[in-house]
Amino acid sequence: xxxxxxxxxxxxxxxxxxxxxxxxxxxxxxxxxxxxxxxxxxxxxxxxxxxxxxxxxxxxxxxxxxxxxxxxxxxxxxxxxxxxxxxxxxxxxxxxxxxxxxxxxxxxxxxxxxxxxxxxxxxxxxxxxxxxxxxxxxxxxxxxxxxxxxxxxxxxxxxxxxxxxxxxxxxxxxxxxxxxxxxxxxxxxxxxxxxxxxxxxxxxxxxxxxxxxxxxx
Amino acid sequence: xxxxxxxxxxxxxxxxxxxxxxxxxxxxxxxxxxxxxxxxxxxxxxxxxxxxxxxxxxxxxxxxxxxxxxxxxxxxxxxxxxxxxxxxxxxxxxxxxxxxxxxxxxxxxxxxxxxxxxxxxxxxxxxxxxxxxxxxxxxxxxxxxxxxxxxxxxxxxxxxxxxxxxxxxxxxxxxxxxxxxxxxxxxxxxxxxxxxxxxxxxxxxxxxxxxxxxxxx
DNA sequence: GTCTATATAGCGATAGAC
DNA sequence: GTCTATCGCTATATAGAC
Numbered sequence: 001x002x003x004x005x006x007x008x009x010x011x012x013x014x015x016x017x018x019x020x021x022x023x024x025x026x027x028x029x030x031x032x033x034x035x036x037x038x039x040x041x042x043x044x045x046x047x048x049x050x051x052x053x054x055x056x057x058x059x060x061x062x063x064x065x066x067x068x069x070x071x072x073x074x075x076x077x078x079x080x081x082x083x084x085x086x087x088x089x090x091x092x093x094x095x096x097x098x099x100x101x102x103x104x105x106x107x108x109x110x111x112x113x114x115x116x117x118x119x120x121x122x123x124x125x126x127x128x129x130x131x132x133x134x135x136x137x138x139x140x141x142x143x144x145x146x147x148x149x150x151x152x153x154x155x156x157x158x159x160x161x162x163x164x165x166x167x168x169x170x171x172x173x174x175x176x177x178x179x180x181x182x183x184x185x186x187x188x189x190x191x192x193x194x195x196x197x198x199x200x201x202x203x204x205x206x207x208x209x210x211x212x213x214x215x216x217x
Numbered sequence: 218x219x220x221x222x223x224x225x226x227x228x229x230x231x232x233x234x235x236x237x238x239x240x241x242x243x244x245x246x247x248x249x250x251x252x253x254x255x256x257x258x259x260x261x262x263x264x265x266x267x268x269x270x271x272x273x274x275x276x277x278x279x280x281x282x283x284x285x286x287x288x289x290x291x292x293x294x295x296x297x298x299x300x301x302x303x304x305x306x307x308x309x310x311x312x313x314x315x316x317x318x319x320x321x322x323x324x325x326x327x328x329x330x331x332x333x334x335x336x337x338x339x340x341x342x343x344x345x346x347x348x349x350x351x352x353x354x355x356x357x358x359x360x361x362x363x364x365x366x367x368x369x370x371x372x373x374x375x376x377x378x379x380x381x382x383x384x385x386x387x388x389x390x391x392x393x394x395x396x397x398x399x400x401x402x403x404x405x406x407x408x409x410x411x412x413x414x415x416x417x418x419x420x421x422x423x424x425x426x427x428x429x430x431x432x433x434x
Numbered sequence: 435g436t437c438t439a440t441a442t443a444g445c446g447a448t449a450g451a452c
Numbered sequence: 453g454t455c456t457a458t459c460g461c462t463a464t465a466t467a468g469a470c
Contacts, residue, residue, distance in 0.1 A: 019438070039341065041258040044459060055440050056461085066460065119404075124256065124341035126405025133405045141400065168421050175396045180388050183358065187336075188343025188350045204385050212429040261449055273453090277452065 024062050026052040031073040036117040040070055040125055074132050082139040095160045103202045106177045116185050145170045163213045176205045241279045243269040248290035253334040257287055257342055291349050299356040312377045320419045323394045333402050362387045380430045393422045
């Protein structure tokens with residue numbers, strides 16, 4: 001309340017030993033690694049402290065409680081998703097070739113071990129913090145679909161495709177690509193995919209999409 | 218070691234109070250109910266015993282450990298999926314109307330609270346027991362797709378559809394229907410769906426499917 | 435002196451096994 | 453109901469950086 005309260009003091013003049021930001025990063029990295037494999041309940045603060053090479057007290061000096069660490073680690077993992085942007089937007093080659101290339105990018109991204117682990121975690125702790133779910137949704141599937149929808153709109157304007165709702169068509173493409181393989185990985189029916197299945201699946205998807213929306217239809 | 222050991226005795230003459238099979242069923246029902254909501258780790262044996270109205274000792278007399286109970290409960294829940302067979306196979310009306318009806322059946326089944334909970338559970342404990350994953354896969358998605366594939370084959374034979382791989386087309390239909398809404402429910406971005414979205418989504422799916430595979434194309 | 439980090443020890447609660 | 457293990461979290465004491 002009073003203007004000279006210690007609580008109101010500028011935080012700038014730091015006295016004492018400065019914090020080591022590397023420890024914070026190490027803690028988050030360790031947490032991310034463990035949470036993603038063993039889940040929230042399956043990961044102990046002890047294990048995180050040990051893996052990060054810091055003491056438990058240090059952990060609690062940076063994060064109020066386990067949930068805060070969880071939130072931070074998951075938030076970073078979610079934002080890491082959007083960074084993956086391997087697929088090319090517009091290039092040479094037939095429409096089919098370009099769609100196939102994008103499909104491959106989608107597919108490999110979404111069936112990666114990291115992405116599967118994240119999906120699992122998001123599915124396992126749905127109501128832990130809705131904000132995290134939303135963050136994941138927007139940084140992952142939604143961002144991917146939005147970008148693809150713009151491509152579809154361009155291709156439509158260029159007369160290569162016939163569609164009225166690019167966003168909906170992008171979603172269809174996205175979920176067709178996810179399809180069977182992603183679900184099997186997610187629930188653990190299989191551990192890894194055969195490259196033959198991958199090719200066949202991608203080809204089938206592109207073929208169906210073009211049959212539905214291709215201008216040559 | 219000796220042939221008259223009590224352990225070698227024939228199990229037939231049962232002494233003591235006979236087991237009550239109802240308690241076993243009550244335990245499984247309670248476990249199913251709790252596991253599906255709170256997950257494996259989130260459910261304690263105490264809570265199961267309490268809900269089932271049996272003592273913990275009784276629980277352990279029927280199931281070697283928590284995992285065995287989990288396995289039994291999940292196995293039952295998975296088999297319960299296949300029983301839901303609300304959608305009609307062949308009826309009157311246009312092909313589009315029939316596909317729409319089936320799509321509605323798919324959609325409502327897969328977005329039901331029970332199904333979502335099961336999906337969550339299967340995603341959260343992937344390598345807990347691979348047999349369970351396989352059971353879920355075969356009783357759920359695989360069975361659904363197989364049945365639908367037969368319908369597609371019939372429609373193709375009748376000249377209503379043009380497709381070469383009914384199983385693949387069934388999978389495409391299935392995952393198109395799941396789509397965005399199912400994922401949002403699974404990760405908790407939304408709690409329930411707007412009926413308007415449901416209709417629009419189903420219509421879009423059927424429309425795309427017919428554009429790709431309809432004979433009138 | 436003052437703050438941060440580390441190590442250790444322990445509390446309170448809960449859960450699985452029997 | 454008992455036993456034991458573990459977990460989240462805290463208290464205490466000490467060392468080191470400014």
